[in-house]
Each structure stands twice: as C-alpha cells, then as structure tokens.
Amino acid sequence: MNKLKVGIIGSGNIGTDLMYKIERCDSLEMSVMVGIDPDSEGLKRAQDAGYTVISNGIDGLMKQLDLVDIVFDATSAYAHKAHSDLLTAAGKKVIDLTPAAIGPFTVPPVNLKANFESSNVNMVTCGGQATIPIVYAISRIVPVEYAEIVATVASKSAGPGTRANIDEFTHTTARAIEVVGGAEKGKAIIILNPAEPPVIMRDTVNALIKDKNFDEAAVIASIEKMVTDVQEYVPGYRLRGAPQFDGQRVSVFLEVEGAGDFFPAYSGNLDIMTAAAAKVANEMAKELLATKA
Amino acid sequence: MEKKSFEILDVTLRDGSHSMSHAFTPQQVRETARGLDAAGVRYFEVSHGDGLGGSSLQYGLSAHDELKLIEIAADECKQAEVSVLLIPGIGVKGDLQDAVKAGAKMVRVATHVTEADVAAQHIALGRELGLKTVGFLMMSHMASVEKIVEQAKLFESYGAEVIYVTDSAGYMLPQDVTNRISALKQSVGCEIGFHGHNNLSMAMANTVAAVEAGATFIDGSLRALGAGSGNTQTEVMVAVLERLGYQTGIDFYKIMDVANDVVAKYMPRPQEISGSSLIMGYSGVYSSFLLHTQVAAKRFGVDERDILVELGRIKAIGGQEDLIYDVAQRLAVQI
Secondary structure (H helix, E strand, O other), X not given: OOOEEEEEEOOOHHHHHHHHHHHOOOOEEEEEEEOOOOOOHHHHHHHHXXXXXXXXXXXXXXXXXXXXXXXXXXXXXXXXXXXXXHHHHXXXXXXXXXXXXXXXXXXXXXXXXXXXXXXXXXXXXXXXXXXXXXXXXXXXXXXXXXXXXXXXXXXXXXXXXXXHOHHHHHHHHHHHHHHOOOEEEEEEEEEEEOOOOOOOEEEXXXXXXXXXXXXXXXXXHHHHHHHHHHHOOOOOEEEOOOOEEEOOEEEEEEXXXXXOOOOOOOOHHHHHHHHHXXXXXXXXXXXXXXXXX | OOOXXXXXXXXXXXXXXXXXXXXXXXXXXXXXHHHHXXXXXXEEEOOOOOOOOOOEOOOEOOOOOHHHHHHHHHHOOOOOEEEEEEXXXXXXXXXXXXXXXXXXXXEEEEXXXXXXXXXXXXXXXXXXXXXXXXXXXXXXXXXXXXXXXXXXHHHHHHOOOEEEEXXXXXXXXXXXXXXXXXXXXXXXXXXXXXXXXXXXXXXXXXXXXXXXXXXXXXXXXXXXXXXXXXXXXXXXXXXXXXXXXXXXXXXXXXXXXXXXHHHHHHOOOOOOOOHHHHXXXXXXXXXXXXXXXXXXXXXXXXXXXXXXXXXXXXXXXXXXXXXXXXHHHHHXXXX
C-alpha cells in the first residue's frame, strides 16, 4: 500500500473540487466524502465515482475512522474546531481549508514541509495562497517592512461562508503575510466584483522594501522563480505585466485561472486553495509513508 | 415652514479625503468640524476616503491617523455627530470599535450595490454599539431597480436604519434617482438617503429629485470637495432647498463661512469638471479613481481618458484602484 486514504468533510464547492484534485495525487487515495445533505451535488458525484459517502456529518465519519488517514475540512471556521479535536484525538492528520487557523499556516512553495509534524495544518485563505508566495519571494531577497495584498474575485465564486467571514479573511491573510510571507506588517483587502461574464481572480501585492538600495534584478528573478513554482500545482497562475518599482515600493500584479475541475476557470481563488491543500497532503503522505516503510 | 423632512449629512472630511490625497491635517479637521457644528449640520463624516482602515498603498496612506482626526472632530461637536464609513473587505469590526471610542456616533457600512450580504456582521455591530446605522449601496447605477430593492431589503434585515442610493460614479440622471428612491420608499420601512457626485453636473438636480422622491438623508460637501468632480455642494444645497420651501435647519451664512473661509483655503484645486471626471460620469467609473488615473497616465505615458474608458468597459468597481495601473500598463504596451 503506497497511498494514504483521504476523507473530505464538506460536500460543497470546495470539497467537491478538492475531490478531483485528490484523484490526481500519486500518494493519496480518495476514500470518503462526508456531508450533511444527502442530496448535495458533491455527495452524488462522490457516490457515482465509487467512493464511500457519509451523509450524517462528523458523527458518521467517527464510526468509520479506519477509512481515512488524512481528513480535509472544507466546512466552516465555526464547525472546524470540533471536527479537529475529534479527529486529531483519533490520530488523524487534519488539513483545514477554513479560516479557523488552529494549526500552523502552510503555503506550499514557502513552507511546504515545515508543518508535517503538526496534527492540524491550516491553508490560510484563497487570497493568502495567491499572494504570500510573492511576498516571500521579495522578503527572501530584501527585508520587507510592509506588504499589502488586494484580492479581487468574482462575486459568483464567493460563497456564503466567505461572505459571512469577510473580516476573518482579512485578519487571517494579514497575519499569514507576516508569519509566512516574512513582512514585518501585513494588510489584506478583498473585493467581490459581480461583472458578467465573471472576472478571473486578480491579486495585487504592494510591498515596501526596508532598504533604499536593493538589487532590483534579484527581486524580479526571485518573483519569476516563485511564479513557476506555484505554476507546478496551479498552471493558470501568472504575472500580469512586469513587477513595478517606485522607490522602495514594489507592485506585482497577478491573475489566477483555475483548472476548471468543479468550478468554472474564473474561480482561481477556489482552485488555488484546493490545489494547495492537495499538494500539502500529497507531500505529507509521501513523508509519512517513507517513515513507516 | 413644515417642510423640514430630511437631514443633510456633510462628507467633506471623508469624500474630500480623496481630493486631499488622504492628507487632512488635524487643524483642517478641527476648523471644518467647528464650522459645520456651528452652522447646525446634524451629521458629518470623518474617515479615510475609502473608509476606516482605508490607509493603504492601494488607496493612499493617510498622512494622519484617522482615529485622531475623528477624535478631534468629535471634540468640536456641540450638537453635531460624527459619522464614519466602513467598507467590509477593507475595514473590519475592530476599526469600528476603535472609531466609537474616538467619538463616532454613526456608521455607514458600504458595499458594492450587489454585495450587501458581506455587511451583515458590521451592521449588526453598529446597532449593538448604539450607533445610527446606515447601509450604503455604492455604484447604484450598475444595478437595476429590482436588484437595488433586493439588496436594500438585506440591509434592512441586518438592522440598517437608513439605506443610501449612492451614485459613486456621478453617472445617474434625475430620472434614475427618482426611480430608485421611489421604489425603495415603497418596499422598505427604513429611511432612504442619497449621495451624489457631480461628474455630469447633475449632483444638485439629482439631489432635488431624491428629496422630492422621499429621501430623508442627503449628502453634500463644502465647496463640493470630494472624489471626481466632487459631491453636491452643501452650502448651495441649503440655498436651493430653502428656495424650494424646505427648512434645512442650517444657518445659511455660517455654512457659507465654513465653506469659503475654511475649506476653500486648503483645497488643492477647484472641484471643476475636468476631461477625466466627465469621462467618469459618462462611462460610469468610480469617482475616487481620478487622481490614481492621473498618476498612472503620467507614469506609463498614456491618455488618462483611455484608461477610464477601458475601466468602464471592463466594469471595474469601487476599490479596484490596482486595476488602473494594470490597464495603464497594458495600454502602454499596445501603443
């Protein structure tokens, strides 16, 4: 057996899209989809694909724990705490896609392997996954005094959870810009744009570099390298134009086109979240399987 | 003399922040607040142009801490009350709690006209803190009357006491205002407000249309100091409404004094309708993009009107200032 078994709690948009990402991971085996609505699209699709389906939530999963090694939580920050307590007590690894931020933040191209020991790993936010790699790409070359990100997503791709938790989005993202991105101070702004046809996720990173003199070419090279690193798991991640320098200020414009698994391609915000979570779990599985062997 | 049926809310110290590049000084705020209070204005707004927490590289860093400015303004109030703007996604609940400690008594929670449901927790907090709580539908020209009614009902369900139709782009014509305000009057129980911009020289006509359709909160700014070509000019609005037979409760000479002796002295430029602000009104672009567009046009060597037309075409909404640089950069490559 060279794969770890995966359970997904939350059969909504994120959970369903994640299912398709898991199917493409070489060290993960999609096993169980857990929801609370037997008629949900996500549970139906999981059933059709031949996976075990549980429609009475975490209680149902707790009775069939042997079916999972790693559990993704794609429910809500509020529900996550209880899920995490139960699962980690049972020795399962938990990957948190809500903004609950109980476990350490993970952004794959920055600290992919840093938190494998942790029983709960948090995936920050969609805006964080899209921008923190760039903040880090700058801060690994020159100290960054302040970094601010602006994430613009299509209204249609922001579900009720995101809308109700808009303050949590800004708090969690800002904190992760500091903790993972390496900026001394972080700030996050999110904008929901209702234009039709829906707009592709756009992100802007504005950073203030601490030193007056720095190697502009090295910063650009670092950003470009980072973009290719993210493209490994999100092929539609790209720069829009060259990074702009104005004194100590750097501005980087990005666009994130999704893979179009369950969501339309404009929802790069959702895609980058599920792709990053799948990547973390897959690498974690590799390491766990290697130590077991 | 029965016709006093509305409140004039002055936004000089908030919308004017855009024109001042977010650099109001404590002295300017103190003198303006004192003049507004003395003239009998009941509510006036003090915040970064993009609301609490707006100080950023994206919108412009505040030269002075906005909480300090709110405190100074509140300190000058004998009868008036200070309002603050909060745009969810930019500002957070903690910012509002801080503003209340600094003396704010009213909050206007602003969302794009179709996105009212991001504001539920902020409106609830406003009520919980005992503030006069307002829902502010920005870029109201971009939605149909039915959509505005649906979104206003959401605001009302969260606890908003007043709902604003906000013509952020200065795009609306009087009939657009009449249609929206009348529909809201029929379908929601709370009070209705109107906030205009003068990009098409329609701010005053739209204000009159709003009042006649039943709006009971009307925004203005002294000497029209505000984003784009500015807002409905407060002191002129007092004169016009008095002529129409309304009693505004505002001392005409005193409001003229604060406009001309205080605000006019610190305005960086007159609020005239320039080529760019005219394009904004014509193509429906968010008024606070004006100065950012001028900077981007210079930087990339392109015509600012081309940037604005493109922003209108791709349906940019409030807050997307980063898109200006993106568009300017792309236009520069095409040249």
